[in-house]
Every structure is written in structure tokens, then in C-alpha cells.
Amino acid sequence: MTDTLFDCAIIGGGPAGMTAAIYLARFRRRVVLIDGGDSRAALIPRSHNHPGYPDGIRGEDLLVRMREQTDRFGVLTLAAQATAIDRLPDGAFGIAAGRTLAADHVILATGSRDRMPPVDDPVRHIREGLIRQCPVCDAYELIDKPVAIIGAKDCTAGEALFMSHYTPDVTLLTLGDPLDVKASIQARLDDAGVRILADRVTAWDFAADGVGVRVDDGWRRFAAVYSGLGIDPQNALARGLGVDLAEDGRITTDPHMQTSVDRVFAIGDVVTGLNQIAVAMAQGEIAATHVHNLIRLSERRSLADSL
Secondary structure, eight states: OTTOEEEEEEEOOSHHHHHHHHHHHHTTOOEEEEEOSOOGGGGOSOBSSSTTOTTOBOHHHHHHHHHHHHHHTTOEEEESOOOEEEEOTTSOEEEESSSEEEEEEEEEOOOEEEOOOSSSSHHHHHHHTSEESOHHHHGGGGTTSOEEEEOSSHHHHHHHHHHTTTOSOEEEEOTTSOOOOOHHHHHHHHHTTOEEEOSOOOEEEEETTEEEEEETTEEEEESEEEEOSOEEEOOHHHHHHTOOBOTTSOBOOOTTSBOSSTTEEEOGGGBSSOOOHHHHHHHHHHHHHHHHHHHHHHTTOSSOSOO
16 A cells, blocks of 8 residues: 555545545545544534435434445545655655555645533533534524523624524623623624623533523523634644645635645635535535546646646
8 A cells, every 4th residue: 555656645534525535536536535533524413404414414424424435436545644744756745644655636624623612521512412513504493592602702702693693592601701802893792682691600501401501690591502612723734734824724725625735635624614514525526626637637638738
């Protein structure tokens, strides 16, 4: 395997990475998918806005289906963490992932990590749907229900304002920290009827019917709480390659999902834009198709002289 030069190495086995792998395999390209097994999609209790699933689908179920599809088309999957990517003397990329692999193109689908609230076992409560991370995904299921947003920054205020379109009962929980937003943002929160609860939380109660929060004047109950603490793009490999990043640390790309580094592409939640499964999959399709077209160009199997 170390002697094989792959047409493309895909780093990350979430919906974006697996979509790119499926496309490249069906394009009859030599592709390797390096998957650390920690896709953010695995935490989704049930997605109701992913097209084609009227009753919704669990994130892990979607990943299982996609893994079956990559296997069916013969995608070589390496269960490992990619730790470094270097440019080799011949212009290809060397990827360290427990062993060294070489590829002419790289697609980064390394995703982002949500900052977790300070509660015991937050991942379990995310899978239960009691702690939520994506109002775009599931605000619809909380129409007219009491909801809390955890945090004290602009990103927290943004989620609170988003949720105020779905329910008039929105509380921003700062966990005892001062609310750190501009006066103009505070005014928008006031206009939207968002309550600011700046008390320190002394206890949490996660139950089947919602989340209890104990503050100075007693218990408050919510149908769900959102973590509005922000995300951390997993961009270490991109930084190592010198890829241009946006101010928030996510990767910027052109319309073909190519980064500022030639033959390095990026897709999914690590890329600037909307963090949604369908968007990530579309980006995987775009990147894989462009990689295939670049290779066709070098093989003289294309009408175009350049792309």
C-alpha cells in the first residue's frame, strides 16, 4: 500500500468525505479514504431536514448506509488519523496516517468540533436531543416550546435571535458570565423578547421531558438547550499545508472547492458556509468531479485545454 500512488486521498469519513469517495470510485479513480471515525454527523439524534427521509434519519444510520455504499464501490478505507501532509519531491502529497501514503490530490473533509457545555457526559445528552447544536437542523421541532441557549458571545446571541422566530420563549444562559455583545446586539435581543439569565447554574437535570436548570431563584425547565459556544474547525492539516483560512479558522475555497494550494480541496464543515449534511455532500460531489476532470485533462480525455 505504501508503494501505491493514489489519484486522490480524502481525509475525513463523514458525509462530505464519503460522498467524494463514492464519486471518485465511480469515476474509476484510485482513491483512499482516511477516516478517524469521529464524524460530527454521528452525534445527530435525528435529522428531519435531510432530503429523502420524510421521517428523518439518525446521523449514525446515515453514516452506516454511506459506508456500505463506499464498500460496494471498492473504496479503500483506512481507519486512522491523518497527522501530517507534506509535498513530496515529485509534486505529490505524502500523508502520514500510521503509515505514509502518496496521492496526487488531497480533499480535506476534516470537519469541525462543537465546544461542549460544562455538563457531565454532554455527548450522551446530545444524542438524546436534550442538548442541541444546530438550530438550522431542528428548530422546527421546538416551535412554541421553551428553549435555552448557552453562552455569552455574539454566536450565542445569533442563535437566540434565530430561535426567536420559532418560539417566543427563548432564554440566553450565560452561566454566570457577563454578556459580551455590543449594545446594538443587546437591543436586538431585547426587541426579540429574548430573556438574559446571567445567574450561575448550580445543577442540571436531564430528563425525558426536557432539561432542568437550577439557578439562584430556583429551577427553570426547557424543552431543550442549545450550545451556543461556537465551533473549532479542524484545520491543523490545512495550516500545515499553508492553506488560506477565514477569520473564524475555516477554509476558504473557490467554486470547485479548491483551496489556495494547488490540488488541495476542502469540503464539509471545515469550509466556510452553511454547516448542513446536504451542503457537505454537494461539496464532495463538486470537488470529486473537479479532481476527475483535472486528471482527464492530463490524460487528454477532455475537449478543454485547461480548467
